[in-house]
Amino acid sequence: MRARRRGERPAVAYLFLSPWVLGALLLTVGPMLASLYLSFTDYNLFTTPNWVGFANYRRLFADDPRFHAAVWVTLKYVLIATPLKLAAALAVALLLNRVSAASGLYRSAFYAPSLLGASVAVALVWRVIFDTNGVVDHALAAVGIDTGGWVSSPRFALLTIVGLSVWQFGAPMVIFLAGLKQIPGELYDASAVDGAGWWRTLFSVTLPMLSPVIFFNLVLETIHSFQAFTPAFVVSSGRGGPSDSTLFYTLYLYQKGFIEFRMGYASAMAWILVLVIALITALIFRTARSWVFYQGEVSR
Template identity: 80%
Template sequence: MTALRQRTRTRYGDRPGIAYLFLSPWMAGALLLTVGPMLASLYLSFTNYDLFTTPRWIGLANYRRLLLDDPRFLTAVWVTVKYVALSTPLKLVAALAVAMLLNRASRAQGFYRSAFYAPSLLGASVAVALVWRVIFDTNGIVDQSLSTLGIHTGGWVASPRYALLVIVALAVWQFGAPMVIFLAGLKQIPAELYDAAAVDGAGWWRTFRSVTLPMLSPVIFFNLVLETIHAFQAFTGAFVVSGGRGGPTDSTLFYTLYLYQKGFTEYRMGYASAMAWLLVIAIAAITALLFRTARMWVFYAGEDGR
């Protein structure tokens, strides 16, 4: 094996161009489809641009208008924050609960795993959002079921009080991806820890709190970061359920939906670019904060001082 490595190093070690040749498709894609558009949007965020005329440099005017003179922008921020604060923990709790149930041996284990993961395969599709809107709309299944119990809502989609909850429920329903990750993490917890807890007389809750959660904390942190970022980028559900308007009374005006309205409805692409970069900065700051707080509650087996 050592001789083979030596011959390979001798043949290709002085020809790094071959490595760059194989990397070139990825590098071209990154430059043309990711880095290039990002730099272009950064430049456009400092301009007045409507897709049809030459961009005109206006400096920080877009950012000042967003932060100081646009009340709907602040509404969109608040609606998005509420959505993230509701959907992310509920989705993770549902995913962990189902993963713990599926972690038990069962003859139909494969079927149940596939069934619970199936909604996530559909993704944030327009078809699913349309069905969800019909279910929660006036005279929908949910509205009719509640009416039989004497609870009259008039349809969740048309209610400023409940419309956001419809989109939250759609996000929580698609908990398959974090569930699979939780299930993989549960498989890695040593059975000896549970045996020791049983010998000490620990009940279910004490075992869960003292064994499962600490050993699963890296996986919880991983899912928390991914789902938080994903929640801030939510768009399809809000667009379809609200009909692209963010209603009723801006109760479902997500940040991404308002960005879409500014960029592709009002053709204020410079303004939309500024919104996009503020979102990038906000997500980066929140992610950094999560990493900073992780040292206080994430347990990594084998670390010194733990």
């Protein structure tokens, strides 16, 4: 009787796991494999896919200057927005960690923009603020600076989207704040006894002990930055302008797949993005060995 019940347990486990397994196969693994196949075809959604081998990949790297522009714009965005967002989140978390009165109110206020997410409504409001005759344009004109609107300027359009990303620093801020609460107070007491100032304590105690959290936020925000789409789509009205200055990789992928109906070409772009994100994530993990410190770990 006992042996029979033991034999029944795996079957029951598989029964409860079956919805997740079916969902993963039908909604994730299946579409991924289908897009991998389509990346080697000429497919426009209306006709049978025509196998072309690596032609889509060769055309991307050799014959598509807008693809190169999209790669460059996305890299600039990742390199600028990610560190600025993490720096803002860490700075506010350090301040909130020292605030005792009304700390819950401050945390909620700083976290509120992240609740809105990358919504179309927020991006539309952001565009109005930075557009010609917007609030920012009027404020700068009052002090003698005429930009003609940030959104319509090739020099400032990308910075507009960077500003929107940095403004929504609430999620990494909360994670940083949780990490700061876990740092033992004895370390700060020892630092004070040794006569270390605020800056020395920050770089010798706080940041090393917070390095696992910094690593976690860095990985997540880097991936999110590569996948950014909605702000660029709304701010540029789906065109990536002016002069392709906001032509994000995902936006160009959308144009190829759902405007020009070159779904095979878009699938090839999608798989290149997957591989790039995987390589950069692996690189971050590899470098983490030299700067991430875990409490209780023996010094290397």
